[in-house]
Amino acid sequence: MRADRLISILMMLQMEGRMTAAELARRLEVSERTIYRDMDALSISGVPVYADPGVGGGFVLPANYKMTIGGLTTAEIQAVFMHLAGGSFEQLGIGPPLRSALLKLLHALPDQSRRDAEWIQQRIYLDPESWSQDEKTAPYLQAAQQAIWEQHAVTMTYTSREGHELCLKLKPYGLVAKAGVWFLVGETEGNVRAFRLLRIDSLEGKQEERFVRPEDFDLQVFWQEWLEKYESR
Known part of the structure; x- marks a missing residue:
């Protein structure tokens, strides 16, 4: 669980740019003390995360830091492709860019992960439409x-x-x-x-x-x- 939480912290920092310990604790449903311990663990492992003190501060990653997606598990790949398979996105008018994004994600995965994703796509299809017109x-x-x-x-x-x-x-x-x-x-x-x-x-x-x-x-x-x-x- 801790490894998953560390990855989640990195992904949130990449998306948000800057987050406080309180914000991370609330999103991950842990204590602030746990977040500080996680930050120490990331620093020790060589991740260049640092604390920006003062008003408006928080934990930050360097602008050029990028985390690869090679660590996705089969279960995580399954969750992503199943969750994004619904027709609700088509109704919003974002079906084509979503399919393009999924294709890019598929090609960015390591070989084994790509095979897992393709295997899942051929065995599970979610049709969100109601029988009622x-x-x-x-x-x-x-x-x-x-x-x-x-x-x-x-x-x-x-x-x-x-x-x-x-x-x-x-x-x-x-x-x-x-x-x-x-x-x-x-x-x-x-x-x-x-x-x-x-x-x-x-x-x-x-x-x-x-x-x-x-x-x-x-x-x-x-x-x-x-x-x-x-x-x-």
Whole structure:
């Protein structure tokens, strides 16, 4: 487990650029003391990680440091290729670049790992589409995605579960795909809610109305809490 955690630390530092012990501890669900011990272990093993003290500081890797992906296990390769096989990415319009990225990843793997990935692809296929034709299209998905990327408000009309038509102004925070069914998560009238995209009757972007998404908002945490309330109704 520790070796996996050390690799995770390196990957997060490469992606984020700079992270504090508290941030790493929270993401990896360990204590800050454990993170400091891990940093000592990385330094002893020759990894050039260093601490940048002061306000806004944290642990940093040199800009030219790159970690190879040769250490991926068969189970990790399986998880990556299975997780990225879903059609939800196609609906977002990123199917072609995703396939290109997977191809590059496949060619970057060592020979044995590449054979493992190809073996998995020939034996497991995930079809995320519902049997119901109604679940296949979410007409405002890409418009919602654009509003999220650009952080501008939207106005929309929405039909509730009870059949009531609502006119709402929303600050969109994120999108969630639940078994191929898309939900738009955002703030309206001071409350963060989730809206099923197929119940949205119209959606219009308000590019002049920009907003800043709260830094402490965690989409995954919100979704799990919302789902518990939804399923308990």
